[in-house]
Amino acid sequence: MNKFYITTAIPYVNAKPHIGFALEIVQTDCLARYRRLKGDDTYFLTGTDEHGVKLYKTAKEEGIPPQKFADDNAEKFKALKDLLALSNDDFIRTTSDLHKRGAQKLWSKLVEKGDIYKDKYVGNYCVGCESYIANSDLVDGKCPNHDKAPEKLEEKNYFFKLSRYSDQIRKAIETDELLILPKSRKQEMLNIIGEGLPDISFSRPKKILPWGITVPGDDDQVMYVWCDALSNYITALGYADDDEKVSRYWPADVHVIGKDILRFHAGYWIGMLMSAGISIPKAIYVHGFITSEGKKMSKSLGNVVDPVEYVEKYGVDSLRYYLLREIPTCDDGDFSKTRFEAIYDGELANNVGNLFSRVCAMTEKYFDGKVPPATDGKDVVSEVATAHREYHENFEKFDLKAALEAVLRLADFANGYVEENRPWELAKKDTNKLADVMYNLLEMLAHISYMLQPFIPNAAEKMFAQLSLTEQNFPAEDKWGILKEGSEISKGEPLFPRLDS
Ligand SMILES: [Zn+2]
Incomplete structure (x- = not known):
C-alpha cells in the first residue's frame, strides 16, 4: 500500500476563513479523496497559524487576550x-x-548542526507578510503585497544559516527531487534562489513580541513565526515524541500552498529540514488567487465572497464544483455569481444530474429497477477508457480542472448516447437492444460517479447508493462489467434541482 501525506498551508487566524483558503482546502481535499479512493494510506492535515505580530496586534486592538482570540x-x-x-x-x-x-x-x-547564530538585525519588517523585506523589493517605499510601508526594526536576533543550503535546495528543485507544480513556479523559485539565499532572522525579542514559542535555552526570545508555522507539517505527526506517524507518513507527499508563500516553503522549510537531517517533502503544488466579479476582493469594495453564503444557498457540492471547475487549478480565477448559477444549471443540473435521473428512471420503468444482463460494452468502452486515462493523468499533473473535464466529456457522451439510441422507442420494438443500451448507460454512470467523488462527495454518495455501488466494486480503473445483472437501481431525488424550480 502506498502512503500519501498531504497538507494545506495553515492560515493566520486573525480573520475568518475566506474563499481563497476555501479554494486551497477544497483542492487539497479533492487530492486526498482521490488517493483514498485508489486505496492509498492517506493522511490529510490542515490547521491554524496562531502566533506572529499580526495576530498579537489584532487581539490587542480588540482588547482580547491573544490566546482567547486565537481559540475563538x-x-x-x-x-x-x-x-x-x-x-x-x-x-x-x-x-x-x-x-x-x-x-x-x-x-x-x-542548533546542534551549528546553523543558528546570534546577530544584530536592521531592516524593514512587513507585518502583513510577517516577513522582513529587502529594500529592493519595496515599491515606492511600500510592500507591494500590502501597499503599506514596512516597520523599521533593529533587533538582536537569532539567525538561521539558510545560505549554507542554497546549492542543495537549488539542486533538489532542478532535479524535481522537490517537484514544484506548475512548472512556472519552479522557475520562479529558481529565480528567487538566484545567486544564493541569504541567512534569515529566525527569532524576535520577547520585549517586542511576547507572543510565540520560546527559543530553547533563551527565555528572552520567541521563534520567528514562519519557523514556528512551517514546523507544523511534521510536529502534527508527533515529531516531539517520535510518534509512529512520523515514520509512517513523513516525508510529506504534497504541500498545497498559495503563490505568495512559495519562497517560505521551497526555501526556508527545505533548508530547515536539510539542516536537521530530515528528508524533504516530495512536492509543492501552487495555486493562484481568486478575484470577485473581476476585481480584487476587498472589504471596501464590498465584493468579498463568503463561502458560507454559497453553501447555504446552493449546497456544498455546488461550491466545491465551482472552485474546482471554474478556477484554473494553478492559476488565478474569478468568482462570479452569474457564472456560478450558469455552471450549476448547465453542468450540475442539466448534464450530470439529468443524466442520472433519466437513466435511473428508465431502468425502473423498463427493467423494474434491476440491472439488465451485462454487455461487452463495445460501443462505449473506449470513451470510458479515455476518460479514466485523462482523469488520472491530470490528477498527477495537479490539474484538477482538466481531470474534472475528462469526466464531464464522458457525461456528455452518455447524454448523446441516450439521444442517439432513444430507449423509449426501443422499448416498443427491440427489448434486447434496449437492455444493452441501458446496461451501457448504467455502467457509464458507475464510472462517472466514481470519478466525481473527489469533487462532489455528497452527491457521489447518493449516486453510489442509487447504483448499489460499494467500495468492493468501485471502478478505480477502466474495467468493464462492474454492475451485476439483477442488482438494484433506485430512482432517487434529483441530485441538483434546477434553480428556477
Ligand atoms: Zn507585505
Whole structure:
C-alpha cells in the first residue's frame, strides 16, 4: 500500500476563513479523496497559524487576550470541515503543546548542526507578510503585497544559516527531487534562489513580541513565526515524541500552498529540514488567487465572497464544483455569481444530474429497477477508457480542472448516447437492444460517479447508493462489467434541482 501525506498551508487566524483558503482546502481535499479512493494510506492535515505580530496586534486592538482570540477564531476554521465536506484526518494548532514541543525540538536540531547564530538585525519588517523585506523589493517605499510601508526594526536576533543550503535546495528543485507544480513556479523559485539565499532572522525579542514559542535555552526570545508555522507539517505527526506517524507518513507527499508563500516553503522549510537531517517533502503544488466579479476582493469594495453564503444557498457540492471547475487549478480565477448559477444549471443540473435521473428512471420503468444482463460494452468502452486515462493523468499533473473535464466529456457522451439510441422507442420494438443500451448507460454512470467523488462527495454518495455501488466494486480503473445483472437501481431525488424550480 502506498502512503500519501498531504497538507494545506495553515492560515493566520486573525480573520475568518475566506474563499481563497476555501479554494486551497477544497483542492487539497479533492487530492486526498482521490488517493483514498485508489486505496492509498492517506493522511490529510490542515490547521491554524496562531502566533506572529499580526495576530498579537489584532487581539490587542480588540482588547482580547491573544490566546482567547486565537481559540475563538480557530473554531471558525475547524468548522470548515463540515461546511465544505472535508476529509482531513487532523487539525494542528500552533498554540498546542504538541506543536510547541515539536518546533522546539526541530530548533534544537538546527542548533546542534551549528546553523543558528546570534546577530544584530536592521531592516524593514512587513507585518502583513510577517516577513522582513529587502529594500529592493519595496515599491515606492511600500510592500507591494500590502501597499503599506514596512516597520523599521533593529533587533538582536537569532539567525538561521539558510545560505549554507542554497546549492542543495537549488539542486533538489532542478532535479524535481522537490517537484514544484506548475512548472512556472519552479522557475520562479529558481529565480528567487538566484545567486544564493541569504541567512534569515529566525527569532524576535520577547520585549517586542511576547507572543510565540520560546527559543530553547533563551527565555528572552520567541521563534520567528514562519519557523514556528512551517514546523507544523511534521510536529502534527508527533515529531516531539517520535510518534509512529512520523515514520509512517513523513516525508510529506504534497504541500498545497498559495503563490505568495512559495519562497517560505521551497526555501526556508527545505533548508530547515536539510539542516536537521530530515528528508524533504516530495512536492509543492501552487495555486493562484481568486478575484470577485473581476476585481480584487476587498472589504471596501464590498465584493468579498463568503463561502458560507454559497453553501447555504446552493449546497456544498455546488461550491466545491465551482472552485474546482471554474478556477484554473494553478492559476488565478474569478468568482462570479452569474457564472456560478450558469455552471450549476448547465453542468450540475442539466448534464450530470439529468443524466442520472433519466437513466435511473428508465431502468425502473423498463427493467423494474434491476440491472439488465451485462454487455461487452463495445460501443462505449473506449470513451470510458479515455476518460479514466485523462482523469488520472491530470490528477498527477495537479490539474484538477482538466481531470474534472475528462469526466464531464464522458457525461456528455452518455447524454448523446441516450439521444442517439432513444430507449423509449426501443422499448416498443427491440427489448434486447434496449437492455444493452441501458446496461451501457448504467455502467457509464458507475464510472462517472466514481470519478466525481473527489469533487462532489455528497452527491457521489447518493449516486453510489442509487447504483448499489460499494467500495468492493468501485471502478478505480477502466474495467468493464462492474454492475451485476439483477442488482438494484433506485430512482432517487434529483441530485441538483434546477434553480428556477
Ligand atoms: Zn507585505
